[in-house]
Amino acid sequence: MSSATIETPEHKALRTAVAALGQKYGREYLARVAREGGHPDELWADAAKLGYLGVSLPEEYGGGGGGIAELSIVLEELGAAGCPLLMMVVSPAICGTVISRFGTEDQKRTWLPGLADGSLTMAFGITEPDAGSNSHRITTTARRDGDDWILTGRKVFISGVDIADATLIVGRTEDARSGRLVPCLFIVPREAPGFTRSVIDMELQAAEKQFELVLDDVRLPSSALVGDEDAGLLQLFAGLNPERIMTAAFAIGMGRYALAKAVDYAKTRQVWKDPIGAHQALAHPLAAAHIELELARLMMQKAAHLYDAGDDMGAGEAANMAKYAAGEACVRAVDQSVHTLGGNGLTREYGLASLITASRVARIAPVSREMILNFISHQTLGLPKSY
Numbered sequence: 333m334s335s336a337t338i339e340t341p342e343h344k345a346l347r348t349a350v351a352a353l354g355q356k357y358g359r360e361y362l363a364r365v366a367r368e369g370g371h372p373d374e375l376w377a378d379a380a381k382l383g384y385l386g387v388s389l390p391e392e393y394g395g396g397g398g399g400i401a402e403l404s405i406v407l408e409e410l411g412a413a414g415c416p417l418l419m420m421v422v423s424p425a426i427c428g429t430v431i432s433r434f435g436t437e438d439q440k441r442t443w444l445p446g447l448a449d450g451s452l453t454m455a456f457g458i459t460e461p462d463a464g465s466n467s468h469r470i471t472t473t474a475r476r477d478g479d480d481w482i483l484t485g486r487k488v489f490i491s492g493v494d495i496a497d498a499t500l501i502v503g504r505t506e507d508a509r510s511g512r513l514v515p516c517l518f519i520v521p522r523e524a525p526g527f528t529r530s531v532i533d534m535e536l537q538a539a540e541k542q543f544e545l546v547l548d549d550v551r552l553p554s555s556a557l558v559g560d561e562d563a564g565l566l567q568l569f570a571g572l573n574p575e576r577i578m579t580a581a582f583a584i585g586m587g588r589y590a591l592a593k594a595v596d597y598a599k600t601r602q603v604w605k606d607p608i609g610a611h612q613a614l615a616h617p618l619a620a621a622h623i624e625l626e627l628a629r630l631m632m633q634k635a636a637h638l639y640d641a642g643d644d645m646g647a648g649e650a651a652n653m654a655k656y657a658a659g660e661a662c663v664r665a666v667d668q669s670v671h672t673l674g675g676n677g678l679t680r681e682y683g684l685a686s687l688i689t690a691s692r693v694a695r696i697a698p699v700s701r702e703m704i705l706n707f708i709s710h711q712t713l714g715l716p717k718s719y
């Protein structure tokens with residue numbers, strides 16, 4: 333396959349344009365915003381104005397009419413410039429996609445133009461304290477009360493709830509309270525009575541915070557339900573596969589950023605007769621990290637291509653593999669990059685050490701390395717299940 337068939341000239345132009353925006357902001361901007369407890373509002377607004385946030389959303393609702401392939405390019409390039417926007421993983425990629433595919437006309441008109449132009453943001457909540465990786469165990473329950481829904485439950489590690497106008501909450505209906513998950517999705521406005529949040533103290537230097545949420549008899553109109561109450565996993569995975577592809581983009585961008593810093597350093601730092609990058613003990617792991625990031629990107633492109641072509645099943649396997657490959661490649665690239673800088677790898681000035689924690693996110697979320705290996709063992713290889 334020639335590289336032209338993997339990425340079109342338009343994709344390449346998009347990469348170049350987003351990279352230029354990323355250069356304008358860079359790592360220092362994001363680090364300062366995080367330090368001051370703010371949010372990357374200026375970058376978010378600029379990315380929206382240039383059509384990047386809404387690039388995958390339908391044109392008729394203010395989007396760019398592209399797909400997850402384009403959206404993942406945006407996130408990867410911002411990450412490679414040191415300023416990834418984590419909320420892109422949830423707001424346009426999960427929530428925007430689910431609403432575009434399964435929302436009512438009214439939901440589309442209410443949310444999609446705002447998600448595309450950045451004036452509205454939506455968070456996404458599936459993880460629960462007592463379910464964790466086992467989503468079939470989630471207990472957030474929706475019961476009917478006349479035309480309304482009453483939602484009760486708890487969520488944990490939900491990103492960006494404070495800045496999101498609403499959170500797309502995954503629950504289950506009262507009739508489907510046990511057994512295999514038949515998920516249903518509700519748009520819960522940030523200030524809905526009974527919807528409370530407390531920030532989790534994370535060891536992450538990031539502008540986006542994670543929250544524990546309590547839904548205490550939150551009353552929602554029937555219009556808060558997105559899609560069918562019994563549409564099942566298909567509807568959920570319409571959002572989760574883009575999330576995995578976008579997490580791969582996030583990880584690849586971060587890995588590229590760290591690697592570029594390390595390569596720059598290795599070319600100039602000299603403690604013997606040649607720069608340290610001449611020593612193969614340093615050069616080879618950096619080269620291997622580059623190869624792994626490229627391979628991960630290839631799988632990400634395949635997953636995005638399958639997803640955008642409407643092959644949800646094929647995209648599911650590829651999105652898992654891409655997330656796995658990218659998470660592992662990112663962790664290794666960051667680790668080697670920090671090491672390449674010696675003591676400077678741990679200084680604030682060079683800013684790489686905080687990526688050690690950040691890079692682990694892609695190994696854990698939104699689905700852990702082990703759960704992907706489980707999925708591939710059972711679904712792809714047909715091996716028996718131990719749990």
Ligand SMILES: Cc1cc2nc3c(=O)[nH]c(=O)nc-3n(C[C@H](O)[C@H](O)[C@H](O)COP(=O)(O)OP(=O)(O)OC[C@H]3O[C@@H](n4cnc5c(N)ncnc54)[C@H](O)[C@@H]3O)c2cc1C
Nearest residue numbers: 456457458459464465489490491693696697698699700702
């Ligand atoms: C920074 C950050 C942001 C996040 N943002 C969001 C968000 O916006 N929305 C949201 O819904 N969630 C979010 N999450 C949650 C994330 O998706 C979960 O942390 C993740 O799914 C793992 O769940 P857990 O933390 O409960 O780990 P657990 O499920 O408790 O797993 C702990 C360990 O056990 C392993 N394990 C579990 N089961 C098995 C098994 N069967 N076989 C082998 N190993 C197993 C796991 O791989 C893991 O290593 C976020 C998490 C982080 C760290």
